[in-house]
Amino acid sequence: MRRVVLLVLSLFIVSRPVAQNGTGPAIEPVRSGPAVSPPTFSDTFSGGRLDATKWFVDTGRAPGNIPGKNRGTLNPKNIDLATGMLRLTLTQSVSDGLATSEGAEIRSKQLFGYGSYVWVARAASTSDTPGGVGSAVSGTVTDFFNFINDSETEIDFEYQGTSPSRLEMTNFSTVSNSQSTDTPVFGAESSFHEYKYVWRAARIEFYVDGKLVSTHTEHIPSAPAAVLINLWGTNSSSFGGVATDGVTRYLYVSSFSYTP
Numbered sequence: 006m007r008r009v010v011l012l013v014l015s016l017f018i019v020s021r022p023v024a025q026n027g028t029g030p031a032i033e034p035v036r037s038g039p040a041v042s043p044p045t046f047s048d049t050f051s052g053g054r055l056d057a058t059k060w061f062v063d064t065g066r067a068p069g070n071i072p073g074k075n076r077g078t079l080n081p082k083n084i085d086l087a088t089g090m091l092r093l094t095l096t097q098s099v100s101d102g103l104a105t106s107e108g109a110e111i112r113s114k115q116l117f118g119y120g121s122y123v124w125v126a127r128a129a130s131t132s133d134t135p136g137g138v139g140s141a142v143s144g145t146v147t148d149f150f151n152f153i154n155d156s157e158t159e160i161d162f163e164y165q166g167t168s169p170s171r172l173e174m175t176n177f178s179t180v181s182n183s184q185s186t187d188t189p190v191f192g193a194e195s196s197f198h199e200y201k202y203v204w205r206a207a208r209i210e211f212y213v214d215g216k217l218v219s220t221h222t223e224h225i226p227s228a229p230a231a232v233l234i235n236l237w238g239t240n241s242s243s244f245g246g247v248a249t250d251g252v253t254r255y256l257y258v259s260s261f262s263y264t265p
Contacts, residue, residue, distance in 0.1 A: 043264070044262035044263055044264045045263060045264060045265055046059070046113070046115060046117065046261075046262065046263040047260065047261065047262035047263070048060075048260065048261050048262075049090075049259065049260045050086055050090045050091040050258060050259065050260065050261075051086070051089065051090075052086070053086050053087070054086060055084060055086060055091070055111065058114070059113060059114060059115070060111045060112065060113060060114065061111065061112045061113075061114055062081045062084060062109075062110075062111055063079050063110040063111070063112055063235075064078075064079050064080065064081060065078065065079060066078060066079070067079045067106065067108050067110070067235075067237045067238070068146070068235075068237050069106065069146065069237050069238055069239040069240075069241070069245060071240065071241065073102075073103065074102070074103065074104065074240045074241070075103070075104045075105075075106055075238065075239060075240035075241070075248065076103065076104065076105050076106065077106040077107075077108065077237055077238055077239075078106070078107050078108070079107075079108055079109055079110045079235070079237070080107050080108070080109060081109070083095070083096070083107060083108060083109035083236075084109045084111065088134060088135050088257070089135075090135060090257055090258060090259040090260075091111070091234070091257065091258040091259075092135075092255055092256070092257055093108070093109040093110075093111075093234065093235065093236040093255070093256040093258075094108075094109060094236070094253060094254070094255055094256075095107065095108045095109070095129065095145060095236045095237065095238055095253070095254040095255075095256075096253050096254075097144055097238050097240075097248045097249055097250060097251070097252065098250055098251060099240070099248050099250040103240075104144065104238065104240035104248035104250075106144070106237065106238025106239070106240070106248065107238070108235065108236045108237035108238055109235065109236055110233060110234070110235035110236075110237070111233065111234050111235075112231050112232070112233045113231045113232040113233070114231075115231075116153070116229040116230060116231055117151065117229055117230065117231075117232060117263050117265075118204075118227075118228075118229040118230075118265070119204050119205055119206060119265065120203070120204060120263055120264055120265040121201060121202075121203045121204075121262075121263065121264045122151065122160075122201065122202050122203075122204065122232065122261075122262075122263055123199060123200070123201040123260075123261065123262045123263075123264075124149045124162070124199070124200045124201075124234070124258060124260070124261050125197055125198070125199050125200075125258070125259045125260045125261075126147075126149060126197060126198065126200065126234075126256070126257060126258040126259065127193075127194070127195070127196060127197045127198075127256070127257040128141070128147045128164045128169060128193040128194045128256065129141065129145050129147045129164070129166065129194060129236055129254045129255060129256040130142075130169075130194040130195065130254065130255065131252060131253065131254060131255070132195075132255060133253070133255055135197075135257045135259075138195070139194065139195070139255070140194065140195075141164075141166050141169030141194040141254075142166050142249040142252050142254060143166045143167050143245075143246030143247050143248070143249050144166055144238050144239050144240060144245060144246050144247055144248035144249045145165070145166030145236070145237075145238065145239070145245065145246070145249075145254050146163065146164070146165055146166070146236070146237050146238075146239060146244075146245045147163065147164040147236055147256050148161060148162070148163050148233065148234070148235045148236070148237075149161075149162040149163075149200055149233075149234055149258075150162060150163070150232075150233055151230040151231060151232050151233065152230055152231060152233055153228050153229065153230035153231060154228065155179075155180055156177040156178075156179060156180045156183075157178070157179065157226065157228045157230075158177070158178070158226035158227070158228040158229070158230040159175075159176065159177040159226065159230070160175075160176045160177075160202060160204060160209060160226070160230075161173070161174065161175045161176070162174060162200045162202070162211075163175065164193060164194075165239075165244065165245050165246060166239075166245060166246050166249075166254075167245065167246035169193055169194045170189050170190060170191050170192070170193060171187050171188075171189060171190075172187060172188050172189070172190045172193065172200075172213065172218075173185065173186075173187045174186050174187065174188070174202075174211045174218075174219055174221070176209055176221050176224060176225065176226060177224065177226065178224040178225065178226040178227075179224075182224040183224055184221045184222075184223040184224050186211075186219040186221065188211075188213065188218040188219060190213055197257070197259065198213055198214055199212075199213070199214050199215065200212075200213060201213075201215075204225075205225075206225065206227065207222065207225060208220055208221060208222045208225060209221045209225060232261065232263065234256075234258055234261070236254065236256040
């Protein structure tokens, strides 16, 4: 599903069974094996402070804006490493039908091309600790992706708060040219999973917990792009769902790596 990513860019992831392509029998998740070569870029988000040599902290207008329905922003104060990993926070309030959604986003300073992209993450929930009990709520979008130049390249792992066990995978070569599939990932908002895609010139392979869940061969982009992690709010009857007033949500990412 297409959603607008509003960024100022000039250059610029095991716990329960997962079904392959959403149709086959459940498979027992396992962590993927070691990379053939060491990652050329990685971050375990340790040390208590975001590595400013690797990441930009984006501010300003967030995705999901609908005039008169949702006013979304990105705020640096919603990013911390206090739990021993990256935590992004989303707050929402609703007044007279207008939602105010304050999320967060980080973006790599380096651009990356074909290769393997791996996130270990727990999708957004109401738990304020990585191991705590929480639930997904409407009005939330979790994203791990890359992006450049109005979707000249964009490859997404995405969860909506209204369908927290449905992982959406989409790639774009332009705003209007894309391929999208989805697969069930039960407990995505309550436990950590490994999300990996392998981007090649003619295809993109998507993996969850080391198992191939989808392969895309249409509209494969080629331009190097920045890596992004974001959490943002919606107030929509369709994508993301209507806003949930006064409920804070948290996204946790324990690591990211890129290997060409």
